[in-house]
Amino acid sequence: MINLDDLKYDNGLIQAIAQDSITKEVLMCAFMNREALEKTIETGIAHYWSRSRQSLWKKGESSGHTQKIVEIRIDCDMDAILMLVEQAGGACHTGFRSCFFRTIDGKEVGEKVFDPEDVY
Numbered sequence: 001m002i003n004l005d006d007l008k009y010d011n012g013l014i015q016a017i018a019q020d021s022i023t024k025e026v027l028m029c030a031f032m033n034r035e036a037l038e039k040t041i042e043t044g045i046a047h048y049w050s051r052s053r054q055s056l057w058k059k060g061e062s063s064g065h066t067q068k069i070v071e072i073r074i075d076c077d078m079d080a081i082l083m084l085v086e087q088a089g090g091a092c093h094t095g096f097r098s099c100f101f102r103t104i105d106g107k108e109v110g111e112k113v114f115d116p117e118d119v120y
Contacts, residue, residue, distance in 0.1 A: 002074055002078075004034055004037060004038070006078060007037075007074065007078050007079070007081075008077065008078050008079035009033070009034070010079070012033050012034075013031040013032065013033055013049060013051075014031065014032055014033075014037070014079060014080065014081055015029060015031060015079070015080045015081065016029065016030055016031060016032045016036075016037075016046075016048065016080075016081040016082075016083060017029045017080065017081065017082050017083065018030075018046060018059075018067055018083050018085050018087070018091060019082060019083065019084055019085065020084075020085065020086075020087055021070040021071070021084035021085055021086060022086075025097070025098055026098060026100055027067075027085070027087055027091035027092075027097070027098045027099065027100075028091045028092065028098065028099040028100075029099070030048040030049075031048060031049050031051060032047070032048055032049055032081060033049040033056075035047075035049075035056055036048050036049045036056055037081070039056065039058070040069060040072070040083070041069075041072070043058075044068060044069045045058060045059065045060070045066050045067065045068060045069065046058075046059040046066070046067035046069060046083060046085060047059065059091075060088065060089075062119070062120055063089060063090075063093075063114075063119045063120065064088065064089065064119075065087070065088050065089030065090055065091065065114075065119075066087075066088045067083070067085040067086070067087055067088075067091070068085060068086040068088070069083055069084075069085055070084040070085060070086060071083070071084040072084075089113060089114055090112075090113040090114050092110075093116060093120070094116060095112045095113065095114045095115055095116045096110045096111065096112050096113065097110060097111045097112075097113045098110050
């Protein structure tokens with residue numbers, strides 16, 4: 001296993017990308033601190049660091065839309081994490097399957113899979 005101390009954290013955080021393990025759709029990106037990464041490895045469920053709340057959060061703790069880890073990869077520079085996941089429900093808090101649901105022109109191209117008002 002890669003030594004977590006060898007990862008290149010920026011101000012204690014590292015970029016984490018969640019990708020559907022089957023379709024390869026990029027679902028979201030967020031940040032992890034070492035504790036979030038350790039919890040993710042320990043539990044097999046994605047955990048992140050919320051910069052706005054300054055706290056650890058388990059993906060799906062409110063919505064039930066968890067990310068089960070299939071595999072974790074580290075990039076060549078050791079400054080980013082790619083997690084291949086099994087996504088339950090939508091990854092985006094706005095109700096879309098992926099956080100990448102619109103084009104640069106503002107056109108919605110993603111699939112809305114839940115109503116956030118019903119979940120949060």
